[in-house]
Amino acid sequence: MRPLKILAAALCLALPAGAALAQDAAPLVTVVTAENPQTQLMAMVLTGQAAEQGHAVRVLLCGPGGDMALADAPEGVTAPQPPMGASPQGLLTQLIANGATVEVCAIYLPGLGADESVLIEGVTVAQPPAMAAAMAATGSIVWSF
Numbered sequence: 001m002r003p004l005k006i007l008a009a010a011l012c013l014a015l016p017a018g019a020a021l022a023q024d025a026a027p028l029v030t031v032v033t034a035e036n037p038q039t040q041l042m043a044m045v046l047t048g049q050a051a052e053q054g055h056a057v058r059v060l061l062c063g064p065g066g067d068m069a070l071a072d073a074p075e076g077v078t079a080p081q082p083p084m085g086a087s088p089q090g091l092l093t094q095l096i097a098n099g100a101t102v103e104v105c106a107i108y109l110p111g112l113g114a115d116e117s118v119l120i121e122g123v124t125v126a127q128p129p130a131m132a133a134a135m136a137a138t139g140s141i142v143w144s145f
Helices: 003-012 037-052 063-069 088-097 108-112 128-136
Strands: 028-032 057-061 101-104 123-125 141-144
Touching: 028 037, 028 063, 028 128, 037 057, 037 088, 037 141, 057 063, 057 088, 063 088, 063 101, 088 101
Parallel strands: 028 057, 028 141, 057 101, 101 123
Antiparallel strands: none
16 A cells, blocks of 8 residues: 555544444553654644544643644644645644643743743643653553654
8 A cells, every 4th residue: 555545544544443442442642742744743643543542642742842732833733734634733633622631841831931821722731740640650652753
């Protein structure tokens, strides 16, 4: 199968067994620090697929990855990308709409000299003790992009 067809299938298809897997699926924490929009987009695609397969999803956005959570985000995170015309922020908002917990690193906003008012709806600031517990919990899966 050609790479574009594989990505299109990943973006469009949910596994039928997703509901059956929900009871046994380990929680997933996806950490995005990458500046590259393609990497950010693929992180959201894979995280969305994991959510569809029944994993409880938590996303931590740090450094350039945090830009995905800005209401006034850079063009790189909002611009549609081939082959499906999706953007990193667009898929992030879909994850939020589908129940994912999305947080920016606790030091992200102070580093910008900003407060939570600059974030898109549904994104909060991570509390380090709670995030550390989520990442270190027995059975948790942690992906880093």
